[in-house]
Amino acid sequence: QLTFGTLDFQALQSAVPAYVVQCGTGFLTVIALLLFVGPIGKSGQFPLHVWLPDAMEGPTPVSALIHAATMVVAGVYLVGRAMFLFAEVPVVMNFIAWIGGFTAIFAASIAITQRQIKRILAYSTVSQLGYMMLALGAGSLTSSFFHLMTHAFFKAMLFLSAGAVMHAMAEEADIFKMGGLRKKMPVTFAAMTIGVLAIAGIPPFAGFFSKDEILAAAAAVSTPLYVLAVVTAFMTAFYMARLLFVTFMGEPASREAYDHAHEVGWFMRLPLLVLAVLSVFSGMWGHIFGFGEWVRFGAAAHEGIDWAIAGSSTVLAVLAMGLAWKIYVAKSWDADELAARCGILYRLSFHKFYIDEIYAALIKVLVDGIARVLYWLDVYIVDGIVNGLGGVVRLASGWLSPAENGQAQSYAGVYLCGVIILLAYGVYFAAKIMAMLGGAF
Structure with missing residues (x-):
């Protein structure tokens, strides 16, 4: 076709x-x-x-x-x-x-x-x-x-x-x-x-x-x-x-x-x-x-x-x-x-030249062998990666969960700190850009 x-x-x-x-x-x-x-x-x-x-x-x-x-x-x-x-x-x-x-x-x-x-x-x-x-x-x-x-x-x-x-x-x-x-x-x-x-x-x-x-x-x-x-x-x-x-x-x-x-x-x-x-x-x-x-x-x-x-x-x-x-x-x-x-x-x-036995051996050694390797990869690599990511999430949540204490003043303080950090990064990058523009002219 x-x-x-x-x-x-x-x-x-x-x-x-x-x-x-x-x-x-x-x-x-x-x-x-x-x-x-x-x-x-x-x-x-x-x-x-x-x-x-x-x-x-x-x-x-x-x-x-x-x-x-x-x-x-x-x-x-x-x-x-x-x-x-x-x-x-x-x-x-x-x-x-x-x-x-x-x-x-x-x-x-x-x-x-x-x-x-x-x-x-x-x-x-x-x-x-x-x-x-x-x-x-x-x-x-x-x-x-x-x-x-x-x-x-x-x-x-x-x-x-x-x-x-x-x-x-x-x-x-x-x-x-x-x-x-x-x-x-x-x-x-x-x-x-x-x-x-x-x-x-x-x-x-x-x-x-x-x-x-x-x-x-x-x-x-x-x-x-x-x-x-x-x-x-x-x-x-x-x-x-x-x-x-x-x-x-x-x-x-x-x-x-x-x-x-x-x-x-x-x-x-x-x-x-x-x-x-x-x-x-x-x-x-x-x-x-x-x-x-x-x-x-x-x-x-x-x-x-x-x-x-x-x-x-x-x-x-x-x-x-x-x-x-x-x-x-x-x-x-x-x-x-x-x-x-x-x-x-x-x-x-x-015994038909043992062709059936040869096929059975190939299935046992080759097909079953590849299946065992793929099974190991699936259990220990694929599942390991997924389970590992889940563990990282659980660990991070354990670290961050104390910050969720239900107190509004704590949340406001965190919010204010975040705003200050973002403003500081903004001022820093603005200064860098102005310096680059000044050097170009």
Whole structure:
């Protein structure tokens, strides 16, 4: 508002290029970086991601609608809507891409070891939001918003499926206390399978088309970013397959919980079926009819699938799911033994890299420490000054109170003395002034 005189996006889009020509990008860089701080918090980007997994403590429909499909992508939308501003500052675009890429792989590395079903999906959401930011930083508004749309469908379905499982399991959320539920909950199992295949990027599900565009956009601007995105895709397929296999395959971990499990009613199954259809066909729709014709930055361009990128990422996703099968279903390797072999890496991932503990320590040391200092200043300095002034007033009043004896002749004497003193000062200053005037003439 102070720099451009308006907050209207269309007016800003016209004003920014002229401002760059006239003033350069120095101050615009500061504006863009500060503007991006909002999306970092709103869309759960590192290091302001910690609120989103904790928000999953709420009801599952809220998690599905608010924390997976709508509210958390507001930051992504803001960056995309203001792309005309960010695109003028390449260093900020690079910063956005790397924040998004790091967030994607960081959250995926945490999701691999989590046990709570909704917490796994929460960190998956953080990771996918990182994907969207990476695409924006790479300059591909189309792929970012395409993934925003497809992700809304399959992630909402995954959360609702998780809610159905928890409802059937008497609110149990630990996937390792489940098992074998595909027989008890076939509709939920089918919906969860579609969601897992979609987020893993297996064709022809929705995530395949949007993820392929993000990988292609990353490959076009930076090989390290592309490698990071591919590794994240591998990890995503692994931990989502782990969630699916441990929850629905194998033998029940608890016979009592298994016997209690049941398929949810139609009022809970119907949204799953609707979202399942969208999770299958929305990606194909966007690819066939050209999502970039409606959502784009710059000229519309309908690009075909990069089969080298799409094929390699699909192979990696299949391998990741096969690895999860070998560990958690076929049990060719003992999962606990693998965790023990990973040692500190597993502990770091399971404890979310101790980011929550670091924040708690910072609050205790920094915030509480500053509060104690300010409390001391308030009590002993501010209050001390006020109380000291009050003491001076009390002391002076103690000295002067004897003069207030109620005798009129005493008051008249004080008044007369005051008048004499004032007259003496007046005569003295008049003499000084006359002397100065006489010396001047």
